[in-house]
Amino acid sequence: MNKQELKARVIKAIDERKDEIIALGEEIRVNPELGYKEHKTAALVEATYAKLGLEYRSGLAITGSKAELPGAEHKVRVAVMGELDAVVCPEHPAAALETGAAHSCGHNAQVAAMLGMAMGLIDANIMPELAGDVALMAVPAEEPVEIEWRQRLREAGKISFLGGKQELIALGELDDIDMTVMFHSTSTAPNRKAVVGGTANGFVAKFIRYHGKEAHAGGAPHLGINALNAAMLGLQGIHANRETFQDADCIRVHPIITKGGDLVNIVPSDVRIETYVRGKTMPAILDASKKVNRALKAGALAVGAEVDIIEIPGFLPRVSNPL
Template identity: 30%
Template sequence: MITALDDAVRSAADRATGQILALSHDLHAHPEIAWEEVRSCARVAGDLADSGFAVEENFTGLSTAFLARLGTGPLHLAVCAEYDALPGMGHACGHNVIAAISTGAAVALAPYVDDLGITLSVFGTPAEEGGGGKIEILERGGFAGVHAAAMVHPGPVDVARAEPYAVSHSHIQYDGKAAHAAAYPDRGVNAADAFTIAQVAIGLLRQQLPSGVRVHGVMTNGGEAPNAIPQRTEGRWYVRAGTLAELAGLEERVNRCFEAGAHATGCELTITAESKPYAEFRTDEGLLAGYVRRAEELGRRFSSGADSLMNRASTDMGNVSQRIPAIHPYIGIDSLPAVNHQVEFAAAAISPAADRAATDGALALALTLLDAAVDTGTRQRLMATAEGDAR
């Protein structure tokens, strides 16, 4: 029975190859940024609806989220699809490949959900690139009843284990007072100076921060005209640490640097969280071992070292993993020297190697979930841990 289903899922995945690649390339050609993924969301949901899934749009009240579900079995397995792009860089993180992998895995398993005794869900999750769509879905009860969740993320090389930083995303705004920069400089309150002071303070603070900490950001509004004292400046800043607990203390220290800019210049400071903090990842070891075995059967080889550091990137899937058994392996698209968040990586995300990653990832993920369903020990273990229970 297991062998027959294994072969059947492989055949279904093979039949879905054209669908998988068409989806990946279509999303890549029409990139949409966080919370604006209207076309992308509809495109992925439409593929799943055409494959027999019942689709709920505007899932948990989010206009670019969806839930696609098939089957009524007692073991509830889920895959997550991401489809947001980066501002100005398109799919430079390869989320088109993620959506294609998750959709392909679901389509390959769809004919066999009753044989496997599972409920199969695909979560369309917006705004991973700063916005935390999965966190919103999680906290609104969208993952209730799910026993395990999985997804596969592209990178330069294959890496099995996700070890992301916890991260906070903040919008920084200084408000001062405009004045003519030559005639009346003494009547202005310079918001650009406030940002300069804060950035210098952060640069000095880095000397005293643990080696695993990251603090980085950009100014998105630095003023309007060179002959006017800047009245308002704005920026977006990320603070990353090993855990949410470490992040909380670190964020306070960084915020004091921003406060220093306000105190020194007389500007008013406003710090606004752009999303809830992303958590560190908790890997389900059994599911990950299964994925590694299945991926290696397809000829994938896992890497370590400097080229494999994409596994340290923060993800809102970390928050899901704190509640539900989860995995988030990385699949290589042979992009080196290009790496994630470079325009060259966006170009590589529809290369022949990326297409192979999309089809390999879909099959490896489908077979991993198949194994979880048919292995009695894994099935019982997952069903004993409902979403929200202590783990």
């Protein structure tokens, strides 16, 4: 049987399961979970592996899994990935009430497509025709967010990296894989059905904590050290460096304050910031990162506060090979 006939059989088999595949994607869409917490999504994926009679391993990088579709021979192994996590977008119509998580990034469609692909290969009995194996990989935490919480997971030895793919690489789960395939939906190319290649910024993530000294904000502010003022000066210092970032390096620094104080009548002594420093090349990222740290420290210095800056590797810049 030639390649075209095999493809036609798979497509037909997938079409026949269309409703089931879309229902899986919908179930994930209305049950969005953030990275490394995708327990319900992981359970649904694993239940589907089981229904399809696939051998699999679960609990990889906390919520990830890997299922096997062996071919007639084992010359190459291709992994098809599906990302499990959602992002925080509380205004999304299907956002989770408690967490604000939503599948604004469309990962629900990816996971459904990964499972649908497996259904097509199995129903059409394609694997005995192939000289290589296929592995399904459900990947946690595509979005490197909730930096402080993930830093605690790192300190507890549960993960080493912010992102699930990095974690799976570190665990050796890609050592036996020759090629990986996945897709990501986009809203930025409305007139095109697919976009191949492109580049993406790399980044370093930072969790920043300013330590000041509590005092009554009305009665004795002179006895306190205001960590929020230190943080605001640090952020201003970052802005003062922006004119030194060069357009060609695509530097992006976009901090958020995740904790600004405790009570309104207490001088803030615990202020926390998360940020990325993104850029097109590693030298550009390192240069901007150094300036950001310098600015953050200057904020602390100005008011006599202390600052801890925890840096966590993000992703390397991506440059695709020309087609």
